[in-house]
Amino acid sequence: MCASVKYSARGPALIPRMKTKHRIYYIALFSVVLLGLIATGMFQFWPHSIESTADWSVERRSVQDSPLVHLPASSPIPERGDLSCRMHTCFDVYRCGYNPKNRIKVYIYPLHRYVDELGAPISSTGLSREYNELLSAISDSEFYTDDVSRACLFIPSIDVLNQNSLRIRETAQALAQLHRWDRGMNHLLFNMLPGGPPDYNTALDVPRDRALLAGGGFSTWTYRQGYDVSIPVYSPLSAEVELPKKQPGPRPYLVLSSQTAVHMEYRAELEALKAENGEAILILDKCTNLSEGVSPTRKRCHRGQVYDYPQTLQESTFCVVLRGARLGQAVLSDVLQAGCIPVIIADSYILPFSEVLDWKRASMVIPEDKLSEMYSILKSIPQRQVEEMQRQACHAANPELQRRRLTQLWAAYRQAHRHPASLRGSLAHWFWEAYFSSMKAIALATLQIINDRIYPYAARSYEQWNDPSVVKWSSVNSPLFLPLIPPRSPGFTAVVLTYDRVESLFRVITEISKVPSLSKLLVVWNNQNKSPPEESVWPKIAVPLKVVRTTENKLSNRFFPYDEIETEAVLAIDDDIIMLTSDELQFGYEVWREFPDRLVGYPGRLHLWDHEMSKWKYESEWTNEVSMVLTGAAFYHKYFNYLYTYKMPGDIKNWVDAHMNCEDIAMNFLVANVTGKAPIKVTPRKKFKCPECTAIDGLSLDQTHMVERSECINKFASVFGMMPLKVVEHRADPVLYKDDFPEKLKSFPNIGSL
Numbered sequence: 001m002c003a004s005v006k007y008s009a010r011g012p013a014l015i016p017r018m019k020t021k022h023r024i025y026y027i028a029l030f031s032v033v034l035l036g037l038i039a040t041g042m043f044q045f046w047p048h049s050i051e052s053t054a055d056w057s058v059e060r061r062s063v064q065d066s067p068l069v070h071l072p073a074s075s076p077i078p079e080r081g082d083l084s085c086r087m088h089t090c091f092d093v094y095r096c097g098y099n100p101k102n103r104i105k106v107y108i109y110p111l112h113r114y115v116d117e118l119g120a121p122i123s124s125t126g127l128s129r130e131y132n133e134l135l136s137a138i139s140d141s142e143f144y145t146d147d148v149s150r151a152c153l154f155i156p157s158i159d160v161l162n163q164n165s166l167r168i169r170e171t172a173q174a175l176a177q178l179h180r181w182d183r184g185m186n187h188l189l190f191n192m193l194p195g196g197p198p199d200y201n202t203a204l205d206v207p208r209d210r211a212l213l214a215g216g217g218f219s220t221w222t223y224r225q226g227y228d229v230s231i232p233v234y235s236p237l238s239a240e241v242e243l244p245k246k247q248p249g250p251r252p253y254l255v256l257s258s259q260t261a262v263h264m265e266y267r268a269e270l271e272a273l274k275a276e277n278g279e280a281i282l283i284l285d286k287c288t289n290l291s292e293g294v295s296p297t298r299k300r301c302h303r304g305q306v307y308d309y310p311q312t313l314q315e316s317t318f319c320v321v322l323r324g325a326r327l328g329q330a331v332l333s334d335v336l337q338a339g340c341i342p343v344i345i346a347d348s349y350i351l352p353f354s355e356v357l358d359w360k361r362a363s364m365v366i367p368e369d370k371l372s373e374m375y376s377i378l379k380s381i382p383q384r385q386v387e388e389m390q391r392q393a394c395h396a397a398n399p400e401l402q403r404r405r406l407t408q409l410w411a412a413y414r415q416a417h418r419h420p421a422s423l424r425g426s427l428a429h430w431f432w433e434a435y436f437s438s439m440k441a442i443a444l445a446t447l448q449i450i451n452d453r454i455y456p457y458a459a460r461s462y463e464q465w466n467d468p469s470v471v472k473w474s475s476v477n478s479p480l481f482l483p484l485i486p487p488r489s490p491g492f493t494a495v496v497l498t499y500d501r502v503e504s505l506f507r508v509i510t511e512i513s514k515v516p517s518l519s520k521l522l523v524v525w526n527n528q529n530k531s532p533p534e535e536s537v538w539p540k541i542a543v544p545l546k547v548v549r550t551t552e553n554k555l556s557n558r559f560f561p562y563d564e565i566e567t568e569a570v571l572a573i574d575d576d577i578i579m580l581t582s583d584e585l586q587f588g589y590e591v592w593r594e595f596p597d598r599l600v601g602y603p604g605r606l607h608l609w610d611h612e613m614s615k616w617k618y619e620s621e622w623t624n625e626v627s628m629v630l631t632g633a634a635f636y637h638k639y640f641n642y643l644y645t646y647k648m649p650g651d652i653k654n655w656v657d658a659h660m661n662c663e664d665i666a667m668n669f670l671v672a673n674v675t676g677k678a679p680i681k682v683t684p685r686k687k688f689k690c691p692e693c694t695a696i697d698g699l700s701l702d703q704t705h706m707v708e709r710s711e712c713i714n715k716f717a718s719v720f721g722m723m724p725l726k727v728v729e730h731r732a733d734p735v736l737y738k739d740d741f742p743e744k745l746k747s748f749p750n751i752g753s754l
Helices: 022-046 128-141 167-179 265-282 312-317 331-337 368-379 383-393 397-417 423-428 428-438 439-454 462-466 500-512 556-558 582-594 637-649 653-660 665-677 705-720
Strands: 070-071 106-109 113-116 154-155 188-190 212-215 251-257 280-283 299-302 305-308 316-321 341-345 492-498 518-524 545-549 569-574 604-610 615-619 633-637 680-683
Touching: 022 397, 070 167, 106 128, 106 341, 154 188, 154 439, 167 633, 188 439, 251 265, 251 312, 251 368, 265 280, 265 368, 305 312, 312 316, 316 428, 316 680, 331 428, 341 368, 341 545, 428 439, 492 500, 492 556, 500 569, 500 582, 556 637, 556 665, 569 582, 582 633, 582 680, 615 705, 633 637, 633 665, 637 665, 653 665, 653 705, 665 705
Parallel strands: 070 113, 106 154, 188 212, 251 280, 251 316, 316 341, 492 518, 492 569, 518 545
Antiparallel strands: 299 305, 569 633, 604 615
């Protein structure tokens, strides 16, 4: 007997039909779940606070179109600024929190029009063009957020740049009305012209509770170190006048004073200097007989002769920046733009961005009571140093020329062992371009300083703040602060210094190309009398091969921070080191990854104290100790290329290039001095050079070589003022190097014994 089977138009009904009421139940349940998911998604991406506003857009910048806010006479007034405030007492860093980019978020309050009970505005100017530009720059930056709940720092849209235009009490009441004011916690105010007659306070007089102040005229009495930010007084001429580049060389005047509102006692002293020293000094004042329609801000006069301002500043080597009624003066910006060395005479003045900028390299600071001695002080600076400063101030389009000029500048620094006048003025024009030239530059520099305080482990370095962009410090991380082992994936860049040994060079390239972690191979061609071989004859390898031709035959060229070096790890290797196997090189790289702040190399050397001669001695014999590894075959972090090229103490770099010896010893001294650590020798091999390299070909085989090496150590120790090299009895070998295991089980089987 067979069971019956029901058929429908679609075939046999294998599953009973769902009852209607059950079907409705499941449809309703599915709909509820779907609506819940949609609601959750909308809540996730909807603004988290009703206080979120639209972006600081063009439509929000008109004071006339902004909402009107009446301030009752009884409105609360904030307390005066607390002089004891510091970042750990008056700033809530927990608002900033952690974020992967280590960048604070800044919220700009919506623009409002504040008036008192009688309808009178709190400011006679409303929103100035300068403050509008400042807020616009912040809103266009990576610091900005329109979500108030994510903000770390709050900036009012109340313009307090110029205290002269403010009603002090009403402005303070407007600040207290801000919905996130909270006694000024995490709020930032920008002010360039503080105080008013008769005393001209050096900080904004508006009561501001705990708010940070970016001020343009701080003195040591009103500046809260590490809390406030000293900013420049913006000069409107920056946007109106584009000055031509001034070529280095003598200029008509040694000293020039262009300020018009100078106290009569200071002007009398300047006139006395002029009378004593004649045409070397030019003292300008405001013009009283200009034609109608001529702007007095663009002209200066001396005994009836009219000078164009600020163009005339380029005619002098030094330009005086005297204190006026206020400490901060816009003329400082004009002087820097002109590439003139500012001579700042304003006791107790906190220079703009002095928290991060090294003003000793960009200016001369003379006490007010030494004004009468100013000419003799400036005259004592050698003309050679002044011209070097002027040459550095010019921005050449040729990268190689820029490198040479920068190298010359640092050479002058090393010879002086201090900050000479050439360095004080060398970066003046660059300071203006980076930090003074616009309201945008001033705003972003201010926020970056605050950002560096909150995220100190990600802060800009001294070099990033003070060195021109041709020195690309931002492209390299210091190995002294690497949080983790450097990644394996980028590999290393091999830098081969060569002169004329093409056959040996090609053998080295072929051997290095077998190393798995090789990322790029850079050949530094140090022969200016002979061109490198044709491209067709070079070895064919799987990674990029670049050839850099140098302009001078210098050993230090091997340590220049070439743009082509994109990896953190660098392998410096000579063109005759052909005996190292790919396993030995790969193992050396692996060791460097664990110790990225060390020199990791193959040939080990030692320094010894010669008691009979009472001096240091260079030792190349095989011993149980090492204090140096030769950079003829060594791994190191590319950060040390920058230190070697731009920060090597004294005249060591010039000495190396002049003697064509000891660049490797200099690098060992440098790294040991910075880190306080010894190098690491890897693998037991002690012979590295090709057997056929003769004394004629090999520089290091010259008879005078060893004598000079000992001289190098004593010379460098004298310059460093100590002996930084560390002696260790240590060598790194692969774990299974001496174990009786099959070769195929070892990661680095091809490790040579000698």
